[in-house]
Amino acid sequence: MGEVKTIGETVQYVVIQIGNEQYGIDIKYVDNIVRIQHATRVPKVASYIKGVINLRGEVIPIMSVRVKMQLPEIEDTKSTRIIIVKLDQLGTIGLIVDEVKEVLTMSVDNVDKVSYDKEEKSHFLMGIAKFENRLISLLDLNAVVSEVS
Amino acid sequence: MDVSQYLEIFLDESREHLQNLNTEILNLEQDAENQDTINEIFRAAHSLKGMAGTMGYKRMQNLTHDMENVFSEVRNGTIKVQPNMIDILFQCLDALEEYTSNIQETSDEGTNDNTSLIKLLNDLLKPENTAADAAAKTAGSNAAKTPESSKTGENEEVQTEDDGDIPSWKDIKLDSSENNVFREARKQGKNVFGITVKVQDTCILKAARAFLVFKTVEELGEILVSAPSAQDIEDEKFDLYFSIMIITEHNLDSVIAAIKNVSEIESADGGAVDLKETAAETEAKQEHSKSVKDKNSDSGQASTAVASKESAASTDQNAAKQQNEKKQVVSKPIVNRTVRVDIEKLDVLMNLVSELIIAKNSLVAASTQEGDRNAAFNEQIEYLESVTTNLHESVMKVRMVPIESVMTKFPRMIRDLSKKLNKKMELYMTGEETELDRTVVDEIGDPLMHLLRNAADHGLESSQLRKERGKPEEGSIFLDAYQDGNNVVIEVRDDGNGIDVEAVKAKAIERGTISLEQAENMSEKEIIQLLFLPSFSTAKLVTDVSGRGVGLDVVRSKIEALSGEVEVKSKLGEGSTWIIRLPLTLAIIQTLMVVIGDEKYAISLGSITTIEDIAPSEIKFVQSKEVIHIRGNVIPLIRLNKVLDIKSGKGPDENLIVAIVKKGDKYAGLVVDDLLGQQEIVIKSLGRFINKSKIISGATILGDGEVALILDANALI
Numbered sequence: 001m002g003e004v005k006t007i008g009e010t011v012q013y014v015v016i017q018i019g020n021e022q023y024g025i026d027i028k029y030v031d032n033i034v035r036i037q038h039a040t041r042v043p044k045v046a047s048y049i050k051g052v053i054n055l056r057g058e059v060i061p062i063m064s065v066r067v068k069m070q071l072p073e074i075e076d077t078k079s080t081r082i083i084i085v086k087l088d089q090l091g092t093i094g095l096i097v098d099e100v101k102e103v104l105t106m107s108v109d110n111v112d113k114v115s116y117d118k119e120e121k122s123h124f125l126m127g128i129a130k131f132e133n134r135l136i137s138l139l140d141l142n143a144v145v146s147e148v149s
Numbered sequence: 150m151d152v153s154q155y156l157e158i159f160l161d162e163s164r165e166h167l168q169n170l171n172t173e174i175l176n177l178e179q180d181a182e183n184q185d186t187i188n189e190i191f192r193a194a195h196s197l198k199g200m201a202g203t204m205g206y207k208r209m210q211n212l213t214h215d216m217e218n219v220f221s222e223v224r225n226g227t228i229k230v231q232p233n234m235i236d237i238l239f240q241c242l243d244a245l246e247e248y249t250s251n252i253q254e255t256s257d258e259g260t261n262d263n264t265s266l267i268k269l270l271n272d273l274l275k276p277e278n279t280a281a282d283a284a285a286k287t288a289g290s291n292a293a294k295t296p297e298s299s300k301t302g303e304n305e306e307v308q309t310e311d312d313g314d315i316p317s318w319k320d321i322k323l324d325s326s327e328n329n330v331f332r333e334a335r336k337q338g339k340n341v342f343g344i345t346v347k348v349q350d351t352c353i354l355k356a357a358r359a360f361l362v363f364k365t366v367e368e369l370g371e372i373l374v375s376a377p378s379a380q381d382i383e384d385e386k387f388d389l390y391f392s393i394m395i396i397t398e399h400n401l402d403s404v405i406a407a408i409k410n411v412s413e414i415e416s417a418d419g420g421a422v423d424l425k426e427t428a429a430e431t432e433a434k435q436e437h438s439k440s441v442k443d444k445n446s447d448s449g450q451a452s453t454a455v456a457s458k459e460s461a462a463s464t465d466q467n468a469a470k471q472q473n474e475k476k477q478v479v480s481k482p483i484v485n486r487t488v489r490v491d492i493e494k495l496d497v498l499m500n501l502v503s504e505l506i507i508a509k510n511s512l513v514a515a516s517t518q519e520g521d522r523n524a525a526f527n528e529q530i531e532y533l534e535s536v537t538t539n540l541h542e543s544v545m546k547v548r549m550v551p552i553e554s555v556m557t558k559f560p561r562m563i564r565d566l567s568k569k570l571n572k573k574m575e576l577y578m579t580g581e582e583t584e585l586d587r588t589v590v591d592e593i594g595d596p597l598m599h600l601l602r603n604a605a606d607h608g609l610e611s612s613q614l615r616k617e618r619g620k621p622e623e624g625s626i627f628l629d630a631y632q633d634g635n636n637v638v639i640e641v642r643d644d645g646n647g648i649d650v651e652a653v654k655a656k657a658i659e660r661g662t663i664s665l666e667q668a669e670n671m672s673e674k675e676i677i678q679l680l681f682l683p684s685f686s687t688a689k690l691v692t693d694v695s696g697r698g699v700g701l702d703v704v705r706s707k708i709e710a711l712s713g714e715v716e717v718k719s720k721l722g723e724g725s726t727w728i729i730r731l732p733l734t735l736a737i738i739q740t741l742m743v744v745i746g747d748e749k750y751a752i753s754l755g756s757i758t759t760i761e762d763i764a765p766s767e768i769k770f771v772q773s774k775e776v777i778h779i780r781g782n783v784i785p786l787i788r789l790n791k792v793l794d795i796k797s798g799k800g801p802d803e804n805l806i807v808a809i810v811k812k813g814d815k816y817a818g819l820v821v822d823d824l825l826g827q828q829e830i831v832i833k834s835l836g837r838f839i840n841k842s843k844i845i846s847g848a849t850i851l852g853d854g855e856v857a858l859i860l861d862a863n864a865l866i
Contacts, residue, residue, distance in 0.1 A: 040848070043793040045839055052848055052856050059833040059848040059856055064719055067323065091836045132479060141292040145838065 001040040004110035009108045013129065015136060016083065017060040019071050024104065024129055024136045031092065033100055036076045046147070050096060053082070060084060068144060069124065071139065074098070085141055094146055106131050111138070151269050156256060161489070163249050166193045167242060168554075171561045174238050178564075180217075181200070181230035191220045197245070206258040215270040216241050222274060233476045237269045239561070310540050318392035318419065321376045327355070330373060331422060334396040339370075344408065345392045353411040355383040362676040363393075369404055370397025389415075408721075482725030484523065492587060495548055499642060502537075506737065507850050510828070511536045514852030537848050538829070541737055545586070553581035553587035554797045555594045557599055559628060559805050564604045573612050573623040574605060580630035585637050589711050589731055593639070594706040598713075600641040600727050601626060603701070608645035608725060619643065632733070636755075639729040648719040650676050677717050681705045713848065714863060716813055738832060740849075740859065742825035746795035749857045751830055751849055752819070756810045756862040760824065763805040777807070777818055784809060784816045787865055792844065798822045810862040817866045832859065 014033075032055070039051035039062055042132030048067035052059050062082055066073060082094040111129045126140035173190045176183065198213035216238065222228045229804050250258040286296045307711045321343065323331070331341045342542050348355050366372055374394040377387050397404060401419055406418040516647055556578055561578040585593070607625035609615075615623055627642040650673050657663045657679050663671070681701050708715050712732050719725035732738070732755070740751035741760075761779060768775050768786065775786040787808065790797040799805075807818040830849040835858075840846075846861035 001277070038855070040858065042835070042839055042858065043795075043846060049839060052839070052858075054850050054854055054856050057507065057850060059835060059838055060839045060851065063838075090838045093838050094834070 009019055010105050011103055011111065012103055012105050012147065013136065013138065014039060014103050015101040016097040018069065018097055018100055022101060022134075022136055023125075024138045025085070025137070025141065027094075027103065028121060029054075029085045029087065029141055030083060031086045034082050034084065034094075036080040036096065041130050055084065055094070058092070060094050063145065064096045065144060066096070066098070072109055087141060087145065089142070090145055095144070104129075104131050104136070151806075155204065156252070156832055159200055160249060160253055160449075162200060163192055163197060163245075166197045167216075167245055167249065168557055169193045170197075170242055172557055173237075174235060174242070175560050175564065177230055178232075178235045182340040184224075184820070185195075187220065189222045191217065191224050201248075206248065206252065206260055207826070208260075209245065209258050212241060212244060212248075212263055212267060214649060215267050219270055219273055228273065230311050237266070239565070241266055241270065242246075254582040286756075290316055316345065316376070316390045316392060318345045318394060318422075319703075320613055321373065321374055321392055321394060321395060327374060331396070339396050339398055339762075341394065341396055341422045342404060342419050343392060343394045343422045345390055346408060346417045347415045348389050348391075349415045350389055355387070355389075356383055358411060358413050359387075362408050362414065365407050365411055366393065366395055366404065366548075369399050370395045372853075388780060408475060416679065418546055429770045430750075441743045449706050451855065468588075472481075491549075494546075495587070496604060499544055499548065502541050503737065503816045506537050506541060506829065506831055507852070509533055510830075510852035512852075545737075548587045549584040549591050550587050550636075551584050552590055552593070555579050556628060556630070557598065559596070559597070561624065562598065563601065566602065570606060571607055571612075572605070574609055574626060575623055576626045578628045581636055582630055585731065586733070588787055589637075590708060593729075593731070594710055595637065596707045596729070597628070597641065599701070599704045601628065604641055604645065604725075604727075612644050628760075633730075637731045637733055640726055641729075642724065642726040644724040647719070647721045647723055647725045648680070649721060653677065674730035677719065679717075679718070714812070737760065737829060740828055740830050742828050742857070743808065743819075743821040743824040744798075745789050745793060745821055746798055747827065748793070748795055748853070749855070750793075750821075751828070751857055752808060752810070752862055753858045753859070754827060756812065757808050758811050758816070759809045761807045761818070763807050763818075765802060766803065779809065783814055786818045786820055788820045788821070789860070790820070792865065810866065812866045815866050817862075819860075819865065821863065824843070830859070 012027040014027055014030050014048055015022050015024050017023075034055065039053050041051045041063070042049065048063050048065075050062050050064050052061050054060075064073065077098070078098040080096065081100045082096055083100065084092060084094050086092050106129055111130065112127055122144050124140055125147050126143075127138045129136045129138055170190060170193050171606060172349045173193065175188045177190065180186065187625050194213055194217045197294075198210055199219055201209035201213060218239070219234070220230070223230060226233075241263075242260070244266055247261065253255060261720050277823060335341055344366075346359075348358050352358055362374060362384075363375075363379075372393050372395050375382065376392045380393055381387060395404070401421070405417045405419055408414060475587050511534065513530060516526065527540070559578065560576050562573060566572075567574050604626050605624075609626070610618070612618075612622045615624065624642045627640070627641070629640045631638055654663075654668050655670070657676070658665055658668055661684065668676075680705075707713055708729055714730050716728045716730070718723060718728065740756040741754055741757055743752060745749050759779075763777055763779075767777055769778065771783065771785075772778070774784050774787075775784060778784075788797075789795075805820050806822070806824060807820055809816055809818050832847045835845065835848055843859045843864045844861055846864070847859045849859060851857050
């Protein structure tokens with residue numbers, strides 16, 4: 001029974017790279033991952049909103065996680081991706097990230113929902129996951145997309 | 150038994166029945182004796198009870214059961230309709246609506262037993278039962294015969310009150326246009342007769358006999374009205390009697406003799422039509438003519454046209470004939486064949502059509518890029534364009550529903566308000582058949598309700614004040630819907646006090662919304678616009694009807710969310726008019742594609758009046774703002790590159806391309822770099838994430854897959 005329980009209670013995270021750090025995004029929010037493409041600029045919006053793209057006939061707004069985290073902007077590279085996430089409140093949004101690394105499956109026991117506030121960007125995080133010998137910060141998507149107050 | 154799969158149908162039909170009950174009980178209040186109304190109410194209550202029972206909603210069933218008891222007694226003539234009974238019945242309907250909405254949310258009817266209402270209903274039955282017992286017997290025998298007559302015609306009102314069980318031409322109710330035709334005929338010295346014909350009960354082909362009678366009579370004159378309708382007679386939907394009204398130059402005896410000449414006709418009785426008497430009964434007919442209008446919107450116009458004709462005898466005869474033909478056509482479909490379709494399925498269909506249009510646009514874009522184009526290819530593309538446009542129109546039409554479903558709620562609301570506010574008022578509605586997109590119809594109910602409540606509470610003066618001002622004591626509220634080009638216009642009008650501009654101004658200054666100085670310089674129109682600000686109310690007293698200042702701002706934001714606009718016209722002492730203008734379709738529009746810097750934008754063609762080529766020297770300055778003079782109008786210029794933070798691709802010496810846009814009676818000139826031409830586009834939402842930008846009303850996908858934003862010209866002005 002114990003084994004079944006462990007399999008049943010696993011979570012999967014899409015691991016992304018932004019700057020020097022790796023973050024996990026709960027896979028249940030992830031709809032799609034696409035290559036960076038030309039976005040149509042939308043006037044009079046926050047600087048982190050990079051515009052809108054056409055994703056198979058739907059108009060999807062995209063935002064730069066870098067800018068939101070107040071990291072310097074960089075040129076798009078071959079590995080730049082847009083992660084399309086679906087949120088209950090705000091609908092479908094594309095997040096521009098430097099790179100998508102992998103998908104990790106881990107037991108919920110390894111996820112600590114601790115909030116710590118020693119760093120500036122900490123309020124984008126909802127917890128820390130231990131995977132083998134790595135520590136992965138888990139992104140709180142709602143905080144990432146919400147407006148800075 | 151698991152009935153959950155039927156829940157949706159149950160809810161749909163319950164709402165229909167409830168709406169029907171609301172309307173019919175209102176009719177009953179006006180005309181307590183109308184058997185048709187009572188029968189209709191009884192039927193609806195009975196169906197509702199049966200449905201609730203089947204679905205296992207015991208409380209709902211109990212309440213409807215007791216209501217049905219009351220209706221049944223009314224139908225039998227045992228008890229009379231009284232004002233307090235109507236009130237109780239309306240309360241019951243409210244309770245039923247509560248059950249229904251509970252069921253919709255939780256699939257449970259809730260725990261409210263409404264015992265007090267049930268008691269009230271039973272009280273209605275008790276004392277009257279004994280008192281009116283004797284009367285009930287005579288009335289009951291009369292009522293017992295009604296099913297027979299109601300069988301004869303579903304559409305036409307045939308009443309049995311006067312002559313007991315024999316239907317007679319005297320029971321035919323004439324609407325005003327028919328009355329006019331008759332009067333006109335009589336003026337020209339013609340006779341107007343009503344004749345009731347009885348067919349022998351051994352007759353097998355009654356319809357054929359009736360047809361022969363019609364033919365015979367038509368040789369002598371014109372048949373204007375028949376009961377049952379000509380269609381029903383043709384379908385043999387009558388017993389032994391049918392009645393006709395004719396205009397003829399012959400006398401009564403010769404007409405009757407001619408009718409009796411037809412074999413298997415037992416008797417024919419008639420007399421001259423008394424026009425005054427029938428004119429009084431026109432009200433009841435309105436209901437019927439409304440349904441006729443629904444089926445054939447032309448006929449309304451046709452009949453008024455008939456009414457206005459008043460010249461030579463020949464034209465009159467023609468008109469009468471035309472009217473007769475119209476009647477036959479109109480009364481044909483009693484029930485339209487329909488299919489209930491989930492709105493989501495229609496949305497999917499609409500989306501697919503949108504995709505198709507995008508694909509078509511790409512194809513068009515690709516074909517224009519090709520160097521040597523082949524004629525056959527072009528032809529096919531043009532064909533594809535026309536097919537997709539037609540397809541789009543058809544799908545839009547499927548989504549269109551008459552605004553009636555929203556409007557039918559209002560007479561009841563106004564009645565309740567009238568009681569609550571203790572003001573006499575009447576609601577007049579026209580254009581219920583005007584069609585709008587389903588999503589708009591769903592959303593427009595609340596704003597209209599707000600405006601009507603406003604009109605009832607703030608607009609109309611108290612009865613006393615009205616009398617002093619020499620106005621009729623009863624206030625009038627008008628709700629008119631009509632189509633105007635690519636828009637649907639809904640007007641809410643009242644003959645009340647109108648907006649007191651000075652009071653609004655004073656209030657605005659008091660609240661600090663505007664300064665004294667500003668107030669001086671504001672036009673009446675601008676001041677009225679203040680009413681639309683959040684939490685602005687001039688009502689001195691907050692009633693539970695309105696006055697809390699939430700309302701008009703909600704009305705405006707809701708209508709703007711539907712890409713519509715709202716406008717007010719008011720004259721102090723004479724009333725105000727609120728004009729709502731909504732686009733016919735929401736999903737696909739015709740736009741002008743423009744270029745600004747290196748970006749493409751779409752502007753709705755509906756708001757653009759002209760395109761002008763302006764030399765830089767023509768630009769004048771008014772209050773340090775750029776304006777241009779065009780045909781006598783001073784139009785402010787809006788440089789879109791500045792509004793949108795783009796670097797313009799044009800030098801300062803170059804001529805400007807200006808799109809003149811109009812909002813209400815205001816103009817503005819939008820300066821763009823270049824024009825790309827007209828394009829039909831599919832509107833896509835930008836999503837909730839980016840909704841801050843008011844000047845962008847949406848986005849669209851161009852033929853090359855790029856996203857272009859749609860500029861809302863109204864927000865720019």
